[in-house]
Amino acid sequence: MMAFFRLLARNRLALAGLVVIGIVVVLALITPLLPLADPDVTDTPNRFQPMFSAGALLGTDHLGRDLLSRLMWGTRLSLAMGFAAAVIAAVLGSAIGIIAGFYGGRTDNVIMRGVDMLMAFPYILLALAIVAALGPGLMNALIAVAAVNVPFFARNIRGITVGIAHKEFVDAARLAGMRNREIILAEVLPNVLPVIVIAMSTTVGWMILETAGLSFLGLGSQPPQADLGSMLGEARSALITNPHTSIVPGAMILVIVMGINLLGDGVRDALDPRLKSGALSRPMPATTVDRDGPAPAARTDSLLDIADLRTEFRVRNRVYKAVGGVDLHVEKGECLGIIGESGSGKSVTALSVMGLVASPPGVITGGAVHFDGQDLVGARYEVLRSLRGRRVAYIFQDPQATLHPLYKAGDQLIEAIRTHEDVSREAAHRRAISLLKSVRIPNAESRMESYPYEMSGGMRQRVGIAMALANDPDVIIADEPTTALDVTVQAQILSVLSDLRRERGLAIIFITHDFGVVGQLCDRVAVMYAGRIVEEGPTAAVLRSPQHPYTSRLIDCVPTLGGGQRRLAAIPGLPPVVDRLPHGCAFADRCDKAQAECRAGSIALAPTEPARKVRCLFPEVAKERSA
Ligand code: ADP
Ligand code: MG
Numbered sequence: 325m326m327a328f329f330r331l332l333a334r335n336r337l338a339l340a341g342l343v344v345i346g347i348v349v350v351l352a353l354i355t356p357l358l359p360l361a362d363p364d365v366t367d368t369p370n371r372f373q374p375m376f377s378a379g380a381l382l383g384t385d386h387l388g389r390d391l392l393s394r395l396m397w398g399t400r401l402s403l404a405m406g407f408a409a410a411v412i413a414a415v416l417g418s419a420i421g422i423i424a425g426f427y428g429g430r431t432d433n434v435i436m437r438g439v440d441m442l443m444a445f446p447y448i449l450l451a452l453a454i455v456a457a458l459g460p461g462l463m464n465a466l467i468a469v470a471a472v473n474v475p476f477f478a479r480n481i482r483g484i485t486v487g488i489a490h491k492e493f494v495d496a497a498r499l500a501g502m503r504n505r506e507i508i509l510a511e512v513l514p515n516v517l518p519v520i521v522i523a524m525s526t527t528v529g530w531m532i533l534e535t536a537g538l539s540f541l542g543l544g545s546q547p548p549q550a551d552l553g554s555m556l557g558e559a560r561s562a563l564i565t566n567p568h569t570s571i572v573p574g575a576m577i578l579v580i581v582m583g584i585n586l587l588g589d590g591v592r593d594a595l596d597p598r599l600k601s602g603a604l605s606r607p608m609p610a611t612t613v614d615r616d617g618p619a620p621a622a623r624t625d626s627l628l629d630i631a632d633l634r635t636e637f638r639v640r641n642r643v644y645k646a647v648g649g650v651d652l653h654v655e656k657g658e659c660l661g662i663i664g665e666s667g668s669g670k671s672v673t674a675l676s677v678m679g680l681v682a683s684p685p686g687v688i689t690g691g692a693v694h695f696d697g698q699d700l701v702g703a704r705y706e707v708l709r710s711l712r713g714r715r716v717a718y719i720f721q722d723p724q725a726t727l728h729p730l731y732k733a734g735d736q737l738i739e740a741i742r743t744h745e746d747v748s749r750e751a752a753h754r755r756a757i758s759l760l761k762s763v764r765i766p767n768a769e770s771r772m773e774s775y776p777y778e779m780s781g782g783m784r785q786r787v788g789i790a791m792a793l794a795n796d797p798d799v800i801i802a803d804e805p806t807t808a809l810d811v812t813v814q815a816q817i818l819s820v821l822s823d824l825r826r827e828r829g830l831a832i833i834f835i836t837h838d839f840g841v842v843g844q845l846c847d848r849v850a851v852m853y854a855g856r857i858v859e860e861g862p863t864a865a866v867l868r869s870p871q872h873p874y875t876s877r878l879i880d881c882v883p884t885l886g887g888g889q890r891r892l893a894a895i896p897g898l899p900p901v902v903d904r905l906p907h908g909c910a911f912a913d914r915c916d917k918a919q920a921e922c923r924a925g926s927i928a929l930a931p932t933e934p935a936r937k938v939r940c941l942f943p944e945v946a947k948e949r950s951a
């Protein structure tokens with residue numbers, strides 16, 4: 325709730341709207357307490373007094389009634405009418421929408437065709453017809469305005485409800501034995517409530533105008549009672565001779581409606597959950613770079629060289645240091661594994677390479693990423709765009725989420741090819757088929773016509789790999805590509821990747837949390853913990869004699885088939901939260917060898933044996949492990 329108000333306050337216009345509406349509402353509430361003249365007492369000798377005359381600050385109207393007093397009472401009535409109409413329309417309309425959307429089928433059909441009939445009439449004409457049938461009067465005008473707005477809410481809310489009614493959590497509630505009524509109240513309503521509030525906040529102003537409109541035509545409030553619309557209506561005949569009688573209520577309507585609309589837009593933006601985490605803007609095409617020093621030089625002449633990379637997330641007043649100085653390099657044709665617990669910063673490191681971390685809130689605060697000799701941190705967007713997918717491609721964890729659900733697999737492949745290369749559709753089509761074959765998809769020709777939902781998880785991930793291969797990249801960054809798959813499919817995918825690497829000389833950065841997978845595929849492995857590399861070396865050597873206690877613990881977590889019965893180890897404790905990293909070794913709190921020195925200051929990633937490095941003051945002594 326506080327976050328909501330803070331977001332709202334950041335939007336200047338919405339804040340202005342809130343202040344204006346706040347003042348108007350407070351004035352309307354305290355009107356009966358103010359020392360105002362009676363709004364309905366006529367005083368014809370003093371009619372049409374100008375503004376600022378004695379005893380009548382805003383002058384008097386055609387019957388000599390005090391305009392200030394009428395304005396205050398009129399505003400009170402108009403606001404009350406508008407809000408009441410909005411609440412009635414929202415409650416009725418939403419109830420209708422939820423019922424139609426939730427039950428579907430014939431219920432939906434009957435209800436929505438009725439709503440459509442109401443919507444087929446011009447808005448104000450329908451309101452006029454209702455008042456004509458019921459007779460003029462305040463209450464009837466209120467009913468008319470509420471009634472013509474019910475369809476608007478019903479349509480909106482029905483659409484949202486249809487989407488929610490088929491979600492898994494609703495099925496789960498049903499399985500748990502909840503009745504429909506309970507599901508609607510406990511599962512559906514909380515999800516549509518923000519939408520109802522948004523729809524209300526953006527329509528209240530409109531309803532105040534409509535009630536004022538009916539009163540203006542003499543169908544709403546009846547004389548002598550004042551509301552803003554009837555004041556305007558009565559002043560109409562004196563518009564030229566005594567314009568202030570029209571300007572006073574007219575200006576008030578303008579202020580109220582403007583204020584409510586600004587506020588309504590702000591409420592809508594602040595309630596949109598997608599906007600909550602960041603600023604009120606869309607992510608930029610490339611991660612923001614805010615380097616506080618000069619770019620470090622490449623440490624090696626490798627194909628891809630990451631030097632002292634730092635990426636953090638700035639969320640409100642917190643800073644999450646997701647990647648805190650990572651050094652990595654990958655040679656042509658090499659497979660580098662990055663391993664670490666969930667949350668250790670593997671994905672953020674991978675995404676930083678091509679500037680794909682969402683900004684806001686992500687910021688690259690230091691380091692360099694040299695690809696083929698060129699620093700990509702802070703490179704122009706056009707440079708990044710021409711490299712993305714063409715020379716450095718990604719494979720993500722969940723192919724269900726990365727493939728577009730509404731396009732055929734083949735068309736998505738063709739699009740990936742033609743984004744970077746000016747080839748005919750036929751040529752791209754042929755290439756797509758050969759790509760599908762190279763990732764061992766059976767019946768590649770007919771699979772081109774399949775939609776993602778028609779494929780199994782392993783099949784979809786193969787399409788994902790084929791897309792990554794589409795432009796013959798030099799490096800593929802695979803971020804846990806097999807985590808969502810079962811072990812047999814995982815084995816197939818790994819063998820596809822391994823073959824491709826040999827055939828095409830691909831460099832692969834393979835991110836995983838599974839040492840078994842690293843052992844099968846990777847030449848070298850880097851172990852990550854709390855945003856830093858804690859150990860790096862050739863896979864076989866690291867697996868045989870891990871030097872960092874964390875690596876050693878991670879390896880102990882891997883079950884081995886036929887390895888006899890042993891207790892599987894688990895690492896006690898949790899990784900540190902990256903907005904409050906400890907001084908010194910981040911693993912110290914979970915390490916049984918930790919000494920006071922470990923917590924004293926930062927520890928360097930130091931070379932031990934040839935090609936091996938470890939970030940630990942007391943590395944494990946090389947003991948041969950039985951593995
Ligand atoms: P993993 O190693 O599992 O891939 P990530 O690289 O995704 O981990 O995340 C690293 C850290 O960055 C985590 O601690 C996570 O909480 C933090 N993080 C990731 N995205 C955001 C974000 N948008 N806002 C704040 N923190 C984030
Ligand atoms: Mg990840």
